[in-house]
Structure formats: structure tokens, C-alpha cells
Amino acid sequence: MVKQYINSLGQASPNIKRMFLALCLSAMARGVHMVIFNLYLRDLGFTEAFVGQTVSLKALAAVIVLIPAGIISDNKGRKPVMSGGVLLVGVGLLGVALVETNFPILFFSFTFGLGQAIFMVTNPPFISENAGPRERMHLFSLSWSLMMFSTMLGNVGGGWLADSLEIILGMAPVWSKQVALFLAGGISIVALFPLIRIKEKKKGSSQSWTGFARRLKETPEKKTIFKFVLASLLLGLGAGLIVPYFNLYFAHVFGLTTGRIGTIMAGGQAAMALAMLIGPPLAQKLGRVPAICTLQGLSIVFLLILGNTNLLILALIAFLFRGSMMNSANPITMNLMMDNVSDKMKGTATSLHQLVFQLGWTICGPISGMLIAGFSYQFVFQVAAIFYIFSTIFFYFMFRGLEIQAAEQER
Numbered sequence: 001m002v003k004q005y006i007n008s009l010g011q012a013s014p015n016i017k018r019m020f021l022a023l024c025l026s027a028m029a030r031g032v033h034m035v036i037f038n039l040y041l042r043d044l045g046f047t048e049a050f051v052g053q054t055v056s057l058k059a060l061a062a063v064i065v066l067i068p069a070g071i072i073s074d075n076k077g078r079k080p081v082m083s084g085g086v087l088l089v090g091v092g093l094l095g096v097a098l099v100e101t102n103f104p105i106l107f108f109s110f111t112f113g114l115g116q117a118i119f120m121v122t123n124p125p126f127i128s129e130n131a132g133p134r135e136r137m138h139l140f141s142l143s144w145s146l147m148m149f150s151t152m153l154g155n156v157g158g159g160w161l162a163d164s165l166e167i168i169l170g171m172a173p174v175w176s177k178q179v180a181l182f183l184a185g186g187i188s189i190v191a192l193f194p195l196i197r198i199k200e201k202k203k204g205s206s207q208s209w210t211g212f213a214r215r216l217k218e219t220p221e222k223k224t225i226f227k228f229v230l231a232s233l234l235l236g237l238g239a240g241l242i243v244p245y246f247n248l249y250f251a252h253v254f255g256l257t258t259g260r261i262g263t264i265m266a267g268g269q270a271a272m273a274l275a276m277l278i279g280p281p282l283a284q285k286l287g288r289v290p291a292i293c294t295l296q297g298l299s300i301v302f303l304l305i306l307g308n309t310n311l312l313i314l315a316l317i318a319f320l321f322r323g324s325m326m327n328s329a330n331p332i333t334m335n336l337m338m339d340n341v342s343d344k345m346k347g348t349a350t351s352l353h354q355l356v357f358q359l360g361w362t363i364c365g366p367i368s369g370m371l372i373a374g375f376s377y378q379f380v381f382q383v384a385a386i387f388y389i390f391s392t393i394f395f396y397f398m399f400r401g402l403e404i405q406a407a408e409q410e411r
Helices: 002-011 016-044 048-076 078-099 104-129 136-168 173-190 192-196 212-218 222-255 256-286 289-308 314-329 330-338 343-375 377-410
Strands: none
Touching: 002 048, 016 048, 016 104, 016 136, 016 173, 016 222, 016 256, 048 104, 048 222, 048 343, 078 104, 078 173, 078 192, 078 212, 078 256, 104 136, 104 330, 104 343, 136 173, 136 256, 136 330, 173 192, 173 256, 222 256, 222 314, 222 330, 222 343, 222 377, 256 289, 256 314, 289 314, 289 330, 289 377, 314 330, 330 343, 343 377
16 A cells, blocks of 8 residues: 555656645644644633634635636646645735734634635645556545644644643743744745745636636536535534644643643644555445545544543544544545546635635534533534534535446546
């Protein structure tokens, strides 16, 4: 299995390798933000309700920009869109590191959300266009694994940097977290350099903004795209309830320090990265749709365990397996979608898929903050599990036919 990934990376085009380097740098910056930002807001005296507002605003930024970014990347190429994305991520991180009041924090959170969405929406079409059919699934999984490992480095580095600045230099908690966020912004800016070296041919298509709805309506793949979109929305509603609050969950329920929370989040990223490498072999054995549903089903079990335990060790195990199982299905899902839409619709389909996922975060991010304050983390985890269950059942019954069609074509 490892040899297959090494061979795929070795045979990958220079463009893929440069994009992977930018992806790693951007993911490291994101990893620092993932651990530090909510705790930074807590140290500034903000409540979970305000945290929910920042979550919702970052997701809203993605909802606003995903379709335009997909159309622009389809028309003008992936390189300029990805470059603009990492630049905005850097500006957003530098901004939140330098401000301490409501409106500027919300503004730079919005900027961060814009950049993150713009960069991520271009990755699947870029890989699809720069890789052969035989290596795409492995490169999709490898891209997710590299992103997870790099995020893990950001988790560990950001968390322990903040703790070390407080313990060794006696720095105030707010200042230590500002330093970590500022460095993360610098790392994201550095990600521009490998992207600049990408060599990309000019696009021949010229999709119009006003014709987007018409093209989507007229494409023969519209029903397939809609099914992927609806499944993604259900997942987004569940994820928006729980994922942004994991660091606060470990801080409030178990009283852990920033460094230890960073280590836990890093462990989650490492587990996800390893699980994603297992995804393609599992998909080859079971079929892509059964593999996706199996992984998501196992994730739901561990989510329920996580929400119903007071034992730290059990919570850690459940946290690691929940994230790894759920996220290892992502590259398989993306590969399945890319194989079932035409080249001219890949960017748009990816945009819609991620847009509705972020829409789920926009809706449930602030709701979750209020539910946690009014009820408990346990209650929120159970509601999230319901959304995940509906999504998994829907996905199986909507897409099992694609596996049957693929098997008949191979015969």
C-alpha cells in the first residue's frame, strides 16, 4: 500500500508536487488557528456565543465565495485562484493576531474563511486535471493525508509555542496566542511561492456568471450533483454543531491546557491522515459507496461514545477514531463525484459540494454555541449524530447504483 502512494507521488507532475507543498504550508497555518483561535477568544473574555458568531461568519464567507471561485477557476485557471486563497488566509491570520475587539475579529475571521474556501475548492479539480485516471484516487487520498499531517504539525507547534511563551518568558496568555497566530499568518504567505511556480495552460472555456443557473439546469449530471450536494449539507449540519468546539470541549470538560489540547488535536489529524491512506484499498475491496457508508457509520458510533463519557482516556480514543473514520471517507467521495461529472462542471460541482457543507456550519455554528450554553456538549453531540445518520443512509440509497454501473462497465 505504501509503495503505491510513493509511486503515485514520484510519478506526479511538477504541478502536483508544487501544489502539495503549498497545501502543506497552508494546512500548518490552519492547524495553529484550529487550536489557538477559540482559546484566544476565551482569554479575551468572549463567550461561546461569540465563538459561534465567528464560526458562522467564516462559513458564511465560504458560502458566498465558493461558486464564484469555482467559476473563475474553471474560466481562468486554478493557479490564480489558489494563490489568492492562501494570501487571504495569511491576511486573516495576521489580522486576528493584531486585534482584540469584536468587529475587527469578525472582519478578519471572514477574510480567513474566504481564503480557506477559495484555496480548498480548487484542489480537487486541479488534481483531476493534472493526474491520470489510474493515479487520481491515490493522489486525492495523499493530498488529504498531507493536509492532515501538516495540520497536525500546526496543532502541536501552535499549542506548545503558546504554552512555552507563557511558562518560559512569562508572557500573558493573550499575547502568547497572538504570537502563534501571527506566525501562522506568515507561514500561509510563504505558501504563495510554490504556487507561483505552477505552469498552467490558459483555459479555453468561458462560463458566464449569469448563465450559471442555466448551465446547471441543462447539464445531464444535475441530478447526480444535487444528490452529492444534499448529502454534503447533512454532513455540514452535523459537523457545524461539534467540530468547531472540540478544543473548548476538552478545555471545559477536562480542564486541559492549550499545549495538551494542541497535542490531542494533532493526534486527531495524524489518525485522520493514516485512515485516509487506508481508504482507497478499502474502496477497492468493498466498492466506493459501501466503503464511504461503513467509515461514516463507524464514526457515528465513536461520536456517541465521545458525547457520553467522563473518562479522558475514553474521550481521547473516541475523538481519534471519530475524526479518522469520518474524514477518511472524504477523498473517496470526492473521487466518486469527480468521476461522475464532466470536466467543464468539475469546479462548479466541487464549489456546490463545499458550499452546502459550509452552509451547514453557517446555520449550526451559532446554534451550537447557544445549545452548549443552555444544555450540554452531550446533547449537541447527539443531535450531530442524527444528522450524520441521515446523511449516511441517504448516501447509500442514492449512490449504490453508481457502483453497479461501474461494475457493469468493467465487465
